[in-house]
Amino acid sequence: MLSKEKLYRLPRRIHTLAEIKIEKIKISGVKGIILDLDNTIISEDDRYLSPYVEDWIRQAKLAGLQFFILSNGKRRYRVKYWSHRLDIPALSPAKKPFPPAFRKAIAYMRLPAKHILVIGDSLHTDFVGALLSGCGFMQVATLPHPPRWWEKLAGKWVQIAYPSGAEIWDFDDNAGYESFL
Template identity: 65%
Template sequence: MASFLTRADTLASIDLNRLVSLGIKGVILDLDNTIISEDDRYLSPHAEDWIARAKDVGLQFFFLSNGKRRYRVEYWSHHLNIPAISPAKKPFPSAFHKAMKHMQLESQQVIVIGDSRHTDVLGAWLSGCRSIQVASLPHPPRWWEKLLGKYVQTPYPKKLELWDYQASNHNQN
């Protein structure tokens, strides 16, 4: 298995050719603060284009989200045509195994991409998958982030662009 933890600034900065060359065929993807900020304020730059290009080279996707607002997961699952489990109860491996079974892939063929070490990266490790931790999109800090800070997430680099996103663009029913 590859290294326990690889990092990238954003989803779009991950080299698709490198993933394919490593034998990756499936991506388990976090939603909150990876694709869209938890407060719906920012969209990760070029994330949708990166996902479309990844699908074009044959990668499969599955969302795992611990987010409490199920409508957000349903919206993005439908919008990007990616199946999802929410709540996923990461880092426990059950949802990771369900995602791999759905994609009909083994753990060595799957990479987990997310912003949190204690949920996404740990869950990948417990499931036997490789992982890439991306910088967390700016969002109001949760209590454990205030307590553990840089030990659980990498702050979004100030030098990188952010895309404003309006929550009114998607259905909140």
């Protein structure tokens, strides 16, 4: 059984997915991870990829963790591309923070919500959805991207800015998207 005490030991905020210690996730009792896509794995404008993200996901899978991607992104072909590339089932548009998509991901993994960790960049979608669904939550810094109108107004309250000078990878593999249109 997963206790609040164990989940509390996980950091609530971290800069990138690759900084999250897989062993600590496992020790805390987490068996499944719901991942956000836009600005968590890949920047919304497709310019940047979170450093070492694919290796981290591969290692986490080898450690026995299950994954599911929930994305509010409107470009479904991107979600299909990343779902295929990372070999992770996905749902888009997820309409986060509303619980139905989270319930679908939880049911797919066949795990109790208390054994699932939601990792994303936004408090108003990822955290609230995790809270409403009974899952744990960890926030990563949002990858650099052109700010949307609401981010100009409230971004500093719902997102962690990506640290200036921190490692970030350019993404230039957009050619793969065409086959998912």
